[in-house]
Amino acid sequence: MHIDLDRHSGITLTEQIRTSIADRIQSGLLQEREKLPSVRNLSRLLEVSLMTVFHAYEILEQEGLIERIQGKGTFVQGKSTRSSDQHKQDRAEKPSLDWQNTVADYLPRAQYWRMMQTPLLDVAKLSMAALHTSLIPTEWISKQFFQYAQVDPTLLTEYGPVQGDSKLREAVIPYFRERNIMTSPNEIMILNGSQQGIDLVASTFVGPGDCVVLEEPVYPCTIDVFRKRGATIYTIPIDEEGMQVDRLAMLCDSRPPKLIYTNPTFQNPTGTVMSARRRAQLLELAQSYHSIILEDDATSDIYFGSEPPPSIKSMDTHGHVIYLKGISKFISPGCRIGFLIADGTFIARLVGSKGISDLGSPLITQKAILPFFSSNQLKKHLPPLREKLKERRDLVLRILNRSAPKGVHWTKPDGGLNIWITLPHALNADDLHTCALKEGLSFLPGHVCYPTQQQYHHFRISFSYLDLPLLEQSVATLCRLLHDFVQSDRHSQQIMHM
Template identity: 45%
Template sequence: MHIELKRGSSTKLYVQIALTIADRIRSGLIEPGTRLPSVRKMTVDLGVSLVTVSKAYAELEAIQLISCSQGKGCYVTGLGASTTTPQPQEDGTGNVHRKRSSDTGAALNWQMTLIDYLPRAQLWRHFDVSPQVRHELHMSAIQPELLPTRDIIDSAYHLSSDHTDRMAAYGSFQGDWELRQTFAAHFNSRGLQAAPERMLITSGAQQGIDLVARTFVGPGDVVYMEAPTYTGAIDVFTSRGAKIITVPMDDEGMRIDLLTRLCDTYAPKLIYTVPTHHNPTGITMSARRRAQLLNIAQSYHCLILEDDPFADLYFHEPPPASIKSMDNAGHVVYIKSFSKVLSPGCRVACAIADGSVLTRLVAAKSTADLGSPLLTQKALQTYIQNQYDVYVRELREKLYARLCAASEVLDEHAAKGMQWRLPDGGLNLWLELHGNFDIHELHRQSLAAGVSFLPGSACFVGESDTSSLRICFTVTSEEALRQGLITLCDVIERYTSQQAGSAADRLPLI
């Protein structure tokens, strides 16, 4: 098990070890029943003392992620990673079955000797839920019935049948030229002047974030992010070994005053932000803050990665102009995903960059997959060019109706002390509870009641956030949303009542 220790950090070594293992357990990278390396082996592998490793294991045992016994070793209990169930597997004969963890238990323990470099993978772990969950509010997505799936399928069918020559050739590494022209018109109408030559088509925003990280971020490089922030971005930058520093938010977005002071001590290599209808909080960064953030990037000659999946999903007034629209010196890489709004299965996003930054991203893309699939690019190009604007106007009305329904339920059923803010757009609601609770225990109880949510801890870097969660109000029908939220509020009310007046004997460090 590879654990990158920062020996000059103010965080004690045993806490760093415990945090890393906890992240791996909660991500499902270390499965329930797995025996952890012995204290002596971990001591040798990491070059630390026996006391340091023993204290790390004690922290993990205190929060019930592992169980240790004298002479037998320490085993993962799985209590912190019970968010998914085994997926169906084919046995080679067409029959489908589910693997049980007992089938792959002790016989595979040797695999723990294989070193990997995935410190966490919360995005994957929280993507699917077990079949008993009736109300899947954890997924940031739009109800499938609201998407133009049939139109896009029809377009793909005609393209594949009428233009077989196109399907028989590789596409451009940079992306289909006609799609980039269509994107240019789309962005220009929204105040972002972007020529097709400045664009790179990626397989979703997640690949765009990964390409930027793999190209420009290495071990020890300083990356600033909002706290909380998008789970998938945390996973990517953590896997690169970056020194991630998080900056709190207020009603205008990232606290630029705090960021400025931090940059004086730790110069940034990259600043990652979701400035419009932020994931997970829904906050929209003000125009003033966007200009200040760009000034910081110019001062430190660093990059801003502007992740923009939700700008078209505003409910009242359009959001402020993108940071990229103010960028005259190539400091901003702008990533716009069309997957959530149109077709998650198509996985199409656009990155806009300038100069050698774009050249290097195209080179990284070519080594990753030789270019995104041409068929999905062509299918979406036709739809975006001819129907997108009308579709998205109608979609905003339907999503806003879901938000109003969620607001009504929360006003009536929310547990005492719960707080939330209604976003101006996007898909998500960020709920904060009053008190210091075990969010993972609340999550387990909610899943048992048939409702999923995203624990707030997945949206923080190395922090054990115990009082917040994200729900998506657009992923299901209005009636199902109401039922799911009522059930969730009931679960929270029962859980917080159980915890009221019973302070924990010990507050774990992780």
């Protein structure tokens, strides 16, 4: 089992081992009943003391993630209702693949993959931060696909340019300039979604031991990307103004970051907006310490009142900001189109990295999206989309205000797709999620959004994916579950104090 340990981090080796194994279990990379290395073998592989591994296993066992069986070894503790005999029977029916456990991999975890792979066919997905079908211009996009395939069949038979279709790169220039991002086609690269941009920036500029700063909590997939690169991750908490830049400044004095990731506008998962003041301070810090800012802008077009502050990229004059803009959250997730903007040599290096990665994005999807930016289609699409999403947000907030129990708190986002809910500190949102799945609901447990010291009393719900009647029903059910969950905890506390 490969675990990257940072012996210069402020986090103990025991906690690093515990976190790495816990992440693998929770994301499904380590499956229930799978045997873990012995304390002796893992201590030898990681070059740490026996007691360091022993204490890590001890904590994992206390958390209910592993089970130590005298004389047999240490195993992943399953949460399945299936019996141990059933598991043994399943394993006996096919040849053993246990030899695969001896092959090291370099995956830190795969939390998003785990959430997406969970069979949720009959579950109302409050977990899904995506648009409901009725909010996506599917007929219009389908028509573009058909027309371009008919007019130019070579779109289906040829590779596109690695940097992306030149006409699309030219067509998006007015869109970005309206947002005060002064760029040119040569400084734009088209991506297979903005997630690819995060991965390309990490694979190009981040290596083992490099200092990377993430917001806390943060979009879960960024954690996986930077851990896979072997980065030393530091986290900066966010408040109602976004990332607490004063705390970042203190970190920079001792450990200047190579890269700072931020999702400053309607942040995923919390929905908060970084103030204009802090955006300027963050850029000033990056300039002082020659750091890269990776600005992930997924939902700034989805605002419900006044427009959010200008992007950090719009203030950047020295090429410190690499800017990502995905269209999944406001046009179509299925097209998997995103844009990366970078200056100077950064763009050339990133295009080279993309060439290694995939040889270029599909031309047909780029052509289908092109008319959105080359005509007034986007300007016609966005205002009604904002109104419909605001209606959904308001519906959820009304139900929460009316029906959620005391002690539960939530954000009130001015845009985006998500609401961040906080339970009393002693409660575990994972346990609530187990109850919710039995009632036909899913949400995103908050612990997956914390890179280091995980917090378990938060979760995220999205108001964009379900139709209105199901959304109303689902949030009402969630509030009922919250009442039962909080009341059960209060009853347990009373018994403990009797």
